[in-house]
Amino acid sequence: MQQVDHVVIGAGAMGAATAWELTRRGRSVALIEQFGAAHKNGSSHGGTRIFRLSYRSSLYTDLATLALPDWREMEEATGSHLLEQNGQLDHGYQEAIDDIARSLDRHNRSYERFSPDEAQARWPGMNFDSHVLYSPEGGRCFSDKTVSTLIDQTRILGADVKLETKVISVDLDGDYAIVETANETFRTPSVVVAAGAWVNKLVGHLVKLPKLVVDAGQPAHFQPSANLADETYWPSFLHHGANGRGGSPLEASAYGLYTPGEGFKIGTWSDREAIDPDNRDFSISEPYLEGMKDYVREWFPGLDVDSAVATTCLFTNTPDEHFIIDRKGPITVCSPCSGHGFKFVPTIGKMTADLAMGGNQKTPEWRLPS
C-alpha cells in the first residue's frame, strides 16, 4: 500500500494547480489522471479562457483581484507566459453593467464606460447593447499551456504524476482515505478530488454534494474579416443580454475571446441536456451551431459566419453557479465548475492546498452542503 501526504485525483486545471502548490510546499503528492496531459475529455482544454475582474458579484471580483498577482507569481515560478491582459468588454442591460462598475469601484480597479456608438467606433468588429464597460485588466488565460505547464512542473518538483491511470474507488478507513487504481492502493490522510464532471461518481457516496448537472458547451471559433485581423480589435467580452442568467456569477447570454491561431471564440447559452461524461458522443449540434451563427450575424459584423469551427467542452453546473471548494474529513472537494473557474486557477490551487493541509473554508458560498 502506497503512503503519501496527498493524493490528488484529476489533472485538469484545478487538480494540477493544487498538486503543484502542495508539491512546492514540500508535501509528498500523487497526482492521478485517467487520461493524458491536457486531454480533450473534460473542462480545461482549448487554447484560451477569459480572465476578467468584471463580475457583478464582489465575491468573484475579489477572487480575481487575488488571482492576478498569483498568475504573475505562477508565471515567474514556471517560466511560462500564461495570462495576457488584452482587455475585457461587458455590454448589455444597465443593471448588469452598473453592478459591474460598482464591483470594480469597490476594489478600486480601472474601467471606462461607453455608449454603443462610441464602443463600435473603437471595436468595429462588434455591435453593442445599450450599456458598455471596458476593463483594461481583463483578457485571457492560455488554458492548455497552463495545464501542461502545471503538470510538468509538479513532476519536476518530485510528485508522483500518474497519467492514463483511472481511480476506481475512494473509500474511508477512519481518518484516512483509501484510493484505488487498477494497479495500486493509496492510504492517505488527504485526498483532493478535483475530478470535474466525475466528482459525483467518485465521492458522491462519501460526501454530500449539491445537485450537479453536467452538460456539454459548444463554443466555436470564427475568423475576423481581413481589415480587422489585428488582435487589438478583439478583447474578451461578455454580453449581458435579455436572456442572461439574471445576476448569477456567470451571468451572460454570450461570451467570447480571441485565441491566437484559431480566431475569435464565441459561446452562447441555451438549454442543454444533462449528459454522462463517460457516455458522450462529442458530436456537434447543427441546430445549436445555426443559432450561434444567427447570434454572430446580429452582433459581430466583423466575423465571417461561414468560418465557424465548433468544439465541445464539459460544464459541471451547481444550482447557484458558485464553486465547491471544501473539506470533509480526509476528503477535499475542489470543483470550481459552472463554466467560470479557469481565471482563478493559481488562487484556487492555493486555497485547496490550504484545505488539504487542514484549513477551513471561510467563504460560505464555496462550502459543501451540511
Ligand SMILES: Cc1cc2nc3c(=O)[nH]c(=O)nc-3n(C[C@H](O)[C@H](O)[C@H](O)COP(=O)(O)OP(=O)(O)OC[C@H]3O[C@@H](n4cnc5c(N)ncnc54)[C@H](O)[C@@H]3O)c2cc1C
Ligand atoms: C466551454 C467552456 C468555456 C469556459 N470558459 C471559461 C472562461 O472563459 N473563463 C473561465 O474562467 N472559466 C471558463 N470555463 C471554466 C473552466 O474551464 C473550468 O472551471 C475548469 O477548466 C475546470 O477545471 P477542473 O480541473 O475542475 O475540471 P477538468 O478539467 O474536467 O478536470 C477534471 C479531471 O479529473 C479527471 N478525472 C475524473 N475522474 C477521474 C478518475 N476516476 N481517475 C482519474 N482522473 C479522473 C478528468 O479526466 C479530468 O482531467 C469554461 C468551461 C467550459 C466548459
